[in-house]
Every structure is written in C-alpha cells, then in structure tokens.
Amino acid sequence: MSVSLFNTATRTIEAFKPLDPAGRMVKMYTCGPTVYNFAHIGNFRAYIFEDLLQRHLEARGFEVERVMNLTDVDDKTIAGCKKCGVPLADFTAKFKAAFFEDLQALRIKPAAHYPAATAPEYIARMIEMIQTLQSQDVSYKADDGSVYFRIAKFPRYGQLAHLNLDELRPSGRIQNDEYEKEAIGDFALWKAWNADDGDVWWESPWGRGRPGWHIECSAMATALLGPELDIHCGGVDNIFPHHEAEIAQSECVTGRHFSRYWLHCAHLMVEGQKMAKSAGNFYTLRDLLEKGYTGREIRYVLLSVHYRLPLNFTLSGLDAARTALVRIDAWLERLGALAGTVPAAETAAEPAMSRFLEALDEDLNISGALGQLFDWIRDSNRAMDAGQLTPAAAARTLADFAVLNSILEIDADKASIPDAVLGLVQERQAAREGKDWGRSDQLRDAVAALGWQVKDTKQGPQITRI
RNA sequence: GACGGGGUAGCCAAGUGGUAAGGCCGAGAUCUGCAAAAUCUCCGUUCGUGGGUUCGACUCCCGCCCCCGUCUCCA
Incomplete structure (x- = not known):
C-alpha cells in the first residue's frame, strides 16, 4: 500500500x-x-x-x-x-x-x-x-x-x-x-x-x-x-x-x-453558481448552523466530493447528508446493542475496511471510499437481519469503524441527555409496558417540550435532539 | 487570447478497454399501540455529441457542442 x-x-x-x-x-x-x-x-x-x-x-x-x-x-x-x-x-x-x-x-x-x-x-x-x-x-x-x-x-x-x-x-x-x-x-x-x-x-x-x-x-x-x-x-x-x-x-x-x-x-459553488454576496448565496459556517444544520452534516457534505472537483453546495445536499448520516448512526447503534460488552473477535480487519483505505490511497478517492462504507453497512445489516452476526463479530466491526472514523470523523455527536429527559423516558417505558398509551403519549409530549424526541425502536427508546 | 477542471439516472457522484459502485429522492415489503424511525428489495440496455480504432469503449484517438474556473495579494 x-x-x-x-x-x-x-x-x-x-x-x-x-x-x-x-x-x-x-x-x-x-x-x-x-x-x-x-x-x-x-x-x-x-x-x-x-x-x-x-x-x-x-x-x-x-x-x-x-x-x-x-x-x-x-x-x-x-x-x-x-x-x-x-x-x-x-x-x-x-x-x-x-x-x-x-x-x-x-x-x-x-x-x-x-x-x-x-x-x-x-x-x-x-x-x-x-x-x-x-x-x-x-x-x-x-x-x-x-x-x-x-x-x-x-x-x-x-x-x-x-x-x-x-x-x-x-x-x-x-x-x-x-x-x-x-x-x-x-x-x-x-x-x-x-x-x-x-x-x-x-x-x-x-x-x-x-x-x-x-x-x-x-x-x-x-x-x-x-x-x-x-x-x-x-x-x-x-x-x-x-x-x-x-x-x-x-x-x-x-x-x-x-x-x-x-x-x-477546487472551488465550491452554491446552487450551481459561484458563491458571492451579490448573488445572495454566500454562506458562512455560522449561517448554516443558524439554519439548524450541524457541523458534522456540513463536514460530511464538504468532505464527500473529491477535492479536485468543483463542489456544488446545496441545501438539499445538506438534507441528503443528514439522512445518510442517520443511517450510519442507526447501524452503529444496532451493532452496539448486539455487541454489548463482548470483546472484538480477534480476526483480521473487515475487507471493507481495507478497500476503504485503498480508495483513499488513490489521491483521496472519497466517493469510492464512501461507497465501500455503505456497501459494508448494507452487508452488515443483512447479516444482522438474518441473525448471522455474532456479538464478537459486531464488536469487531465497531472496532474497524473506529479506524474509519478517525479519518472521516462523522460519528454522531455524543449529546448528553439531561437527567430530566431520561427520567421521563424511563417513566414512559413503564407506561408502555403497562399498555397505558394515553400516559405514554403524554410523556412523549413532555419530552418534546424539553427539546428532545423519543423514537421506539427494537433496541428500546432512542432519544435525539429536536 | 493563454492555462486548467467538468459534462455518467430527478439530484449528488465512483469507475476509465471486458460489458454501469455508492448516497439522496421515489416505489414496494418487513417491523409497528399510535407516531416516528429503521431494515430489506426495486429503480439507467446506458455514460454531452458525431466519427474512428478494437473481438469488445463510458473508458483510447480525432472533430464538435455546452458548463465552470484562473490570468498578478479570493480557499
């Protein structure tokens, strides 16, 4: 290499x-x-x-x-x-x-x-x-x-x-x-x-x-x-x-x-045009953060096009980045839940990881590298759907992802969830187990009022910032 | 005028001689108290255009069209 x-x-x-x-x-x-x-x-x-x-x-x-x-x-x-x-x-x-x-x-x-x-x-x-x-x-x-x-x-x-x-x-x-x-x-x-x-x-x-x-x-x-x-x-x-x-x-x-x-x-274009204050398409990072996009979403967009190609920056591109990142987050959560505290299998790194690094070796071919990442995610999800991924293998995948993430830095913000929110979510889980849906919906609204959203997934409640 | 970078599905975008990666959108299925999310599957007979070379071209060669950039203190 x-x-x-x-x-x-x-x-x-x-x-x-x-x-x-x-x-x-x-x-x-x-x-x-x-x-x-x-x-x-x-x-x-x-x-x-x-x-x-x-x-x-x-x-x-x-x-x-x-x-x-x-x-x-x-x-x-x-x-x-x-x-x-x-x-x-x-x-x-x-x-x-x-x-x-x-x-x-x-x-x-x-x-x-x-x-x-x-x-x-x-x-x-x-x-x-x-x-x-x-x-x-x-x-x-x-x-x-x-x-x-x-x-x-x-x-x-x-x-x-x-x-x-x-x-x-x-x-x-x-x-x-x-x-x-x-x-x-x-x-x-x-x-x-x-x-x-x-x-x-x-x-x-x-x-x-x-x-x-x-x-x-x-x-x-x-x-x-x-x-x-x-x-x-x-x-x-x-x-x-x-x-x-x-x-x-x-x-x-x-x-x-x-x-x-x-x-x-290469330069960055905005909505197909050269970015200029006079064109009304001039964005500082702060402008985008104020619109509710996160630094990591913006990072992903700016990262995801090869550096020698002009990058056409659009708000819909930011939305696409958000969706793609959520998919990565969901995959990691799923792997984490499966792996638990089991140590990583002592096998060689995933072939997908080698291919990811090799793509970047070639003049930072980021599109090729990201393609490898998403192939990896799909294959891994399939294996989990089929119940064929062991906890040790899941831990192995997470360990490999850490290497990938040391390059891309695209993992989710580790938002600290306030105790008040955690308490409400726990209470809500209890209500759901008792099938008290009215109480459950009330508590979901209470959590939302604090600025957080609860989603019920197979792995339990998922809490995200609104 | 000189020197560069591009034109691949609705959008973004790999591949660069062996028969089109990936992401978003869209459609279907699964899951599901509701909501939301998630997962899987499907989604281009074709790579700006006209020729040529080749058993075979998005990929090589020639011509043409279009877009973008730089040209003396803009990343």
Missing part, C-alpha cells in the same frame, strides 16, 4: 514519499484564513480537504506536522479595523476566535502551529528574508519606498501554474496602478506605509511599512518547518500568483526546493 497524490507541479498522480529518510515525518503547510471576516464554507472546503489528507496520512502510519497560518495584516484587515475604529489586533482577534470555534464545529483536527503574520518573530523573519533577497539583487526598492521581487531574476516563475508570463492578458487590476514597478508582474515584498494604513506599520531597513502577503507565508513556513516542505496545500486560486511567489522568494533565500508536493482544492 502506498499513498498517491496529484501534484500540481507535475500535473500527475505521484507516489507520496516524504523527505524524512525514515519515511515517517511529514511537513505540511496549509494557507490559512485572512481574519477580516467570518470564514465561509468555501474556505472550509479547503480546510476539510487538508484535514482529510492529514488524517489519512496518519491512518497510514505517517506523522504529520501541519502549519496553518493566520493572515492578520493585509489590505482587508486594515480596511476593516479602520471602519470599526479599533486597533488592528482587536479587530482580527474577534475573527481569529471565531475561526477556531468554526474549526472545532467542523471537527477539523488542530494544526501543530497557527502562526500569525504580525507576531514579532515572523515580522523579523520576513525582514530578514527580504534583506537576503535584496543582497542577491533579486528585489529592489521602488520610488514609493516599497520593495518588489524582480521576477525576471527567477526564470522558474510561472512554472507551477504553467503560465507563459509573456502571454498574460492584463486585467483591470494591474492596468491602473503599481506603476512604480520595473515589470508588471513584480510583486511586493514590503509595502511602504501610506496614510490609509493609519497606525499599522513596522520599522524596517526600507522605512515604515508592512509585509506583502506572499512573504508572510514563506517566512512562517520556513521558520516552522524548515527550508523544504513535503506538502503545501491551498485553494486553486492560490496557485497564481501566491504560490508562485512563495516558491520564488523561498527558493532564492534558502537555495532549496521549497515543496515536494503541491495540492490544490
């Missing part, structure tokens, strides 16, 4: 092999959020893809050290704090906190490090890197006081995106500004302070200013993971220019190949 991944740099699926001579440690860098607003579900699609990647690598025996940066200074964060009339750090702190809450709601495994661009050690590192670039003559200070990277000095610029820079169509954004630059494609390493920046600035050898976006990632990635990464992830829209710029800066500074594998996640 080996894990294969599609590498944007080569446009092929390659066997994954980390730099670590022991083949165990994996250094992974993932471009994180710009904390000027609540993150939207498109952002989270990328983070969930990265989470799946990390968890599957771990299931396959790798040890993953992942970094996710927080961009807490750029045009948008500065504009935001000015509008609110608060200091930049106060403005971004709110969205950083919200971001971590959202990650938890979506069950995304925490990264090892969450460096913030404005942390003094990283600002210092950025300045140091720019100084190195300056000394190599691959960057220059322009008339406006900003420092730019001279892409003419880095012939490989454009290689990741497979762009021929001479053929780029100038877009509106670059036609009307940036005239201080030598070449239209040169990008800012250090942006000189201007009045719009207010009190957001740092001292540097080139005067007051702030770092460019690209150098932030290069500095944080190399500071925490060293000069050479195994995997660098992001959304497809980051390929050009952001990741090209990271490669150019980092490789000029370190003299090393920056990242061995580049993985990019």
Whole structure:
C-alpha cells in the first residue's frame, strides 16, 4: 500500500514519499484564513480537504506536522479595523476566535502551529528574508519606498501554474496602478506605509511599512518547518500568483526546493453558481448552523466530493447528508446493542475496511471510499437481519469503524441527555409496558417540550435532539 | 487570447478497454399501540455529441457542442 497524490507541479498522480529518510515525518503547510471576516464554507472546503489528507496520512502510519497560518495584516484587515475604529489586533482577534470555534464545529483536527503574520518573530523573519533577497539583487526598492521581487531574476516563475508570463492578458487590476514597478508582474515584498494604513506599520531597513502577503507565508513556513516542505496545500486560486511567489522568494533565500508536493482544492459553488454576496448565496459556517444544520452534516457534505472537483453546495445536499448520516448512526447503534460488552473477535480487519483505505490511497478517492462504507453497512445489516452476526463479530466491526472514523470523523455527536429527559423516558417505558398509551403519549409530549424526541425502536427508546 | 477542471439516472457522484459502485429522492415489503424511525428489495440496455480504432469503449484517438474556473495579494 502506498499513498498517491496529484501534484500540481507535475500535473500527475505521484507516489507520496516524504523527505524524512525514515519515511515517517511529514511537513505540511496549509494557507490559512485572512481574519477580516467570518470564514465561509468555501474556505472550509479547503480546510476539510487538508484535514482529510492529514488524517489519512496518519491512518497510514505517517506523522504529520501541519502549519496553518493566520493572515492578520493585509489590505482587508486594515480596511476593516479602520471602519470599526479599533486597533488592528482587536479587530482580527474577534475573527481569529471565531475561526477556531468554526474549526472545532467542523471537527477539523488542530494544526501543530497557527502562526500569525504580525507576531514579532515572523515580522523579523520576513525582514530578514527580504534583506537576503535584496543582497542577491533579486528585489529592489521602488520610488514609493516599497520593495518588489524582480521576477525576471527567477526564470522558474510561472512554472507551477504553467503560465507563459509573456502571454498574460492584463486585467483591470494591474492596468491602473503599481506603476512604480520595473515589470508588471513584480510583486511586493514590503509595502511602504501610506496614510490609509493609519497606525499599522513596522520599522524596517526600507522605512515604515508592512509585509506583502506572499512573504508572510514563506517566512512562517520556513521558520516552522524548515527550508523544504513535503506538502503545501491551498485553494486553486492560490496557485497564481501566491504560490508562485512563495516558491520564488523561498527558493532564492534558502537555495532549496521549497515543496515536494503541491495540492490544490477546487472551488465550491452554491446552487450551481459561484458563491458571492451579490448573488445572495454566500454562506458562512455560522449561517448554516443558524439554519439548524450541524457541523458534522456540513463536514460530511464538504468532505464527500473529491477535492479536485468543483463542489456544488446545496441545501438539499445538506438534507441528503443528514439522512445518510442517520443511517450510519442507526447501524452503529444496532451493532452496539448486539455487541454489548463482548470483546472484538480477534480476526483480521473487515475487507471493507481495507478497500476503504485503498480508495483513499488513490489521491483521496472519497466517493469510492464512501461507497465501500455503505456497501459494508448494507452487508452488515443483512447479516444482522438474518441473525448471522455474532456479538464478537459486531464488536469487531465497531472496532474497524473506529479506524474509519478517525479519518472521516462523522460519528454522531455524543449529546448528553439531561437527567430530566431520561427520567421521563424511563417513566414512559413503564407506561408502555403497562399498555397505558394515553400516559405514554403524554410523556412523549413532555419530552418534546424539553427539546428532545423519543423514537421506539427494537433496541428500546432512542432519544435525539429536536 | 493563454492555462486548467467538468459534462455518467430527478439530484449528488465512483469507475476509465471486458460489458454501469455508492448516497439522496421515489416505489414496494418487513417491523409497528399510535407516531416516528429503521431494515430489506426495486429503480439507467446506458455514460454531452458525431466519427474512428478494437473481438469488445463510458473508458483510447480525432472533430464538435455546452458548463465552470484562473490570468498578478479570493480557499
């Protein structure tokens, strides 16, 4: 078994092999959020893809050290704090906190490090890197006081995106500004302070200013993971220019190949259209939670389409996810009731489990993997219907599922049921045994009034949140 | 214009040379005090389209149509 991944740099699926001579440690860098607003579900699609990647690598025996940066200074964060009339750090702190809450709601495994661009050690590192670039003559200070990277000095610029820079169509954004630059494609390493920046600035050898976006990632990635990464992830829209710029800066500074594998996640569409505030189809995670969907349902939807395909996000898709998850829950409850406290049979893992993992080995083929899971559920239910599954076999299946769930994290929330509800349900069971249906229905209403629903199943009452 | 990603049942979506996984919806059955849920079964002669290669193509080749994205600080 080996894990294969599609590498944007080569446009092929390659066997994954980390730099670590022991083949165990994996250094992974993932471009994180710009904390000027609540993150939207498109952002989270990328983070969930990265989470799946990390968890599957771990299931396959790798040890993953992942970094996710927080961009807490750029045009948008500065504009935001000015509008609110608060200091930049106060403005971004709110969205950083919200971001971590959202990650938890979506069950995304925490990264090892969450460096913030404005942390003094990283600002210092950025300045140091720019100084190195300056000394190599691959960057220059322009008339406006900003420092730019001279892409003419880095012939490989454009290689990741497979762009021929001479053929780029100038877009509106670059036609009307940036005239201080030598070449239209040169990008800012250090942006000189201007009045719009207010009190957001740092001292540097080139005067007051702030770092460019690209150098932030290069500095944080190399500071925490060293000069050479195994995997660098992001959304497809980051390929050009952001990741090209990271490669150019980092490789000029370190003299090393920056990242061995580049993985990019496709965009998310909503109801068949590009998600945009103007189209009225823009969702933050919070918007969906308010509609009554759970983090796990949203996670399932974002997880269930292959990361390199555009994902068409719809509310009916969320409803479908809810139904599918209920089916998994029912299966697990049924297995649990059968297994009781019997230890798992000491047999090899279910063949379905091997097939599940093998599907994910192939560039995270999640559809194939989920297909295996549902086949497994049907076969297992059939066996239970026929009374052919032993408690030990059921326990075995549950043990295998735990491995699967360590990758997908889709099991039911372990909601703690209040004692008051449990008491009413017990009372109701007694009434039902006495065939006192009137009393039973009354108690069901009482439970509902507390926000819970009782369903009578073969295994006894099932209590869920309404 | 350049560079990408797609078009498989009502919806979502695997497969990529040997005769269409899986999920949702829908239908039937089982279970059931009621309600709800659950379980099982069924549900495409066909893979955008026109050619070609082949004993055989959704899968390879050529042409065409349509959708989506990126093109200098959007995941």
